[in-house]
Amino acid sequence: xxxxxxxxxxxxxxxxxxxxxxxxxxxxxEEDSLTPSQRELxxxxxxxxxxxHTLLDEVLDYGKLEAGKVYLEExxxxxxxxxxxxxxxxxxxxxxxxxxLVKQVDTTLPExxxxxxxxxxxxxxxxxxxxxxxxQQGSVSxxxxxxxxxxxxxRLRFEVQDTGIGIPEESLKQIFEEYSQASLDTTxxxxxxxxxxxxxxxLLSLHQSQxxxxxxxxxxxxxxxxxxxxxxx
Ligand SMILES: Nc1ncnc2c1ncn2[C@@H]1O[C@H](COP(=O)(O)OP(=O)(O)OP(=O)(O)O)[C@@H](O)[C@H]1O
Ligand SMILES: [Mg+2]
Numbered sequence: 147x148x149x150x151x152x153x154x155x156x157x158x159x160x161x162x163x164x165x166x167x168x169x170x171x172x173x174x175x176e177e178d179s180l181t182p183s184q185r186e187l188x189x190x191x192x193x194x195x196x197x198x199h200t201l202l203d204e205v206l207d208y209g210k211l212e213a214g215k216v217y218l219e220e221x222x223x224x225x226x227x228x229x230x231x232x233x234x235x236x237x238x239x240x241x242x243x244x245x246x247l248v249k250q251v252d253t254t255l256p257e258x259x260x261x262x263x264x265x266x267x268x269x270x271x272x273x274x275x276x277x278x279x280x281x282q283q284g285s286v287s288x289x290x291x292x293x294x295x296x297x298x299x300x301r302l303r304f305e306v307q308d309t310g311i312g313i314p315e316e317s318l319k320q321i322f323e324e325y326s327q328a329s330l331d332t333t334x335x336x337x338x339x340x341x342x343x344x345x346x347x348x349l350l351s352l353h354q355s356q357x358x359x360x361x362x363x364x365x366x367x368x369x370x371x372x373x374x375x376x377x378x379x
Contacts, residue, residue, distance in 0.1 A: 153209040160202040167195045211348040219262040232270045246285035259375035272342040277308035284309030305370040312363040322347045
């Protein structure tokens with residue numbers, strides 16, 4: 147009942163937010179007739195309303211995942227262009243923090259596999275968002291490698307590695323739980339809800355897979371998982 151209430155509320159709030167986002171967007175286009183301070187305020191409004199929208203989407207999506215109502219698609223996916231797209235999405239944030247964003251894709255990778263591009267993008271995005279968020283300097287890399295080919299499937303390994311703040315040993319187990327963050331000051335310093343990795347965890351179990359992490363405080367973190375994708379015919 148509580149989950150239901152939460153998702154109904156989120157849904158209503160999100161609906162109410164849409165016209166706000168629309169109007170703010172229109173206002174922002176009136177650039178020429180705005181004073182600099184008005185423009186600044188509108189930018190802030192745009193940013194906050196988008197953040198709120200994403201947050202509500204996350205809560206809604208998580209509710210749906212938890213209720214077991216998310217099903218994976220199986221369509222041909224070009225992993226090279228998918229990873230390229232994911233990298234492109236995160237490039238602006240990485241550049242802003244002067245982080246190097248690296249993509250490493252095995253040359254032996256199959257051209258297409260059968261999978262769910264939306265959910266795979268979501269998994270990689272959540273990991274990359276974290277890697278960038280928790281890294282002050284250095285690099286963030288996304289790698290995809292071919293582990294094994296069987297008559298029906300390709301087994302692939304995905305890795306997101308960073309040179310960021312790392313995760314204390316005692317928190318490593320909890321970070322995949324919902325609303326859990328490594329330390330109390332994480333919430334203050336980095337914001338967020340603590341849903342990203344819980345979503346990754348649930349999405350990977352739909353793929354009969356799980357996520358692993360290796361991390362050293364102050365040195366960085368490495369998240370990785372394997373997925374067996376059916377071959378396209
Ligand atoms: N790459 C990383 N480096 C260091 N700490 C990390 C990294 N990824 C995750 N964490 C730790 O794990 C916690 C949980 O991550 P998760 O993505 O679930 O939540 P969040 O990023 O805090 O919030 P949200 O994803 O909902 O915006 C983070 O708060 C952080 O403490
Ligand atoms: Mg996150």
